Amino acid sequence: MKQGISLIVNGEARTVDVEPTELLLDVLREKLGVKGPKFACDTGTCGACTVLLNGKSVRSCMILAVEVDGQEIMTVEGFSRNELTPLQESFVEHSSFQCGFCASGMTMVAVELLNKNPDPTKEEVKEAISGNLCRCTGYHSIVQGILGAARKIT
Ligand code: FES
Ligand code: FES
Numbered sequence: 001m002k003q004g005i006s007l008i009v010n011g012e013a014r015t016v017d018v019e020p021t022e023l024l025l026d027v028l029r030e031k032l033g034v035k036g037p038k039f040a041c042d043t044g045t046c047g048a049c050t051v052l053l054n055g056k057s058v059r060s061c062m063i064l065a066v067e068v069d070g071q072e073i074m075t076v077e078g079f080s081r082n083e084l085t086p087l088q089e090s091f092v093e094h095s096s097f098q099c100g101f102c103a104s105g106m107t108m109v110a111v112e113l114l115n116k117n118p119d120p121t122k123e124e125v126k127e128a129i130s131g132n133l134c135r136c137t138g139y140h141s142i143v144q145g146i147l148g149a150a151r152k153i154t
């Protein structure tokens with residue numbers, strides 16, 4: 001039986017009816033039109049579906065929507081403004097992505113890292129993104145993008 005839940009998604013209060021078995025990823029993408037988090041492995045291994053739940057990165061394909069009733073979700077759309085953020089600028093400057101499929105999830109773990117630690121070492125950046133797969137870049141350009149963002153904000 002469907003149940004109504006309330007979420008704050010990218011700063012906006014949203015209500016939606018969900019089945020008890022529906023994944024947060026599916027609710028975001030299919031019911032709320034928030035397509036930044038990507039559907040890929042569906043087994044919690046690739047990180048493409050990563051969002052911030054109350055500021056902490058989680059895999060939205062591993063969480064039921066009903067579990068997060070009343071909580072705050074941020075996706076890559078939450079950073080849409082007229083101007084690029086320092087992280088987005090740095091990703092562009094370092095040509096961090098190729099196909100871009102991993103970019104949303106990588107952005108969310110990078111934001112989480114930089115919020116906690118605005119001046120990370122290369123090893124700390126590698127550790128932060130170690131759970132997110134990228135099939136295109138070999139990761140160097142992504143690491144450089146995050147380090148470049150840290151230089152901009154410190
Ligand atoms: S789609 Fe969620 S971790 Fe891969
Ligand atoms: S840029 Fe293609 S998967 Fe990362």
